[in-house]
Amino acid sequence: MTIALATTWNPRGESGRLLRLLGQLQEAYSHIIISLPPSAAESDLAALQGLAAVQIHRNADWSHGRYMALKLAADTGAEHIHYADMDRLLRWVETRSDEWRSTITRITQADCLVIGRTEAAWATHPQALRQPERISNTLFS
16 A cells, blocks of 8 residues: 655754654655745755655745645555644654554555544643644544
């Protein structure tokens, strides 16, 4: 089964984190799409361009970032798409790679998989992120 990774990301000088974890991501995903804002630093763009199995898209309008990530992932023909914000995904791979790999397997077993957070994970997030996400989690639950 093939899984395309669709991400949005503003690296803010952290492209080294991606480069360090890229091998693990390439093992898990057939395609990696990174949708960047128009304000992404040229140094980050230069670090990401030319990476094998990574498609970079710099948006003219950041409001289309998620849409473009998903559209480009769908265009790959992969059987499944895993959408995630790249900074969150990198942290997940860094700290809980076993859980991330288990989730990758579960993606292939569902038509639509919505991933929630444990109480421990919630506790690491500021209220500005927790409150809006709580609404969408309630709807999906």
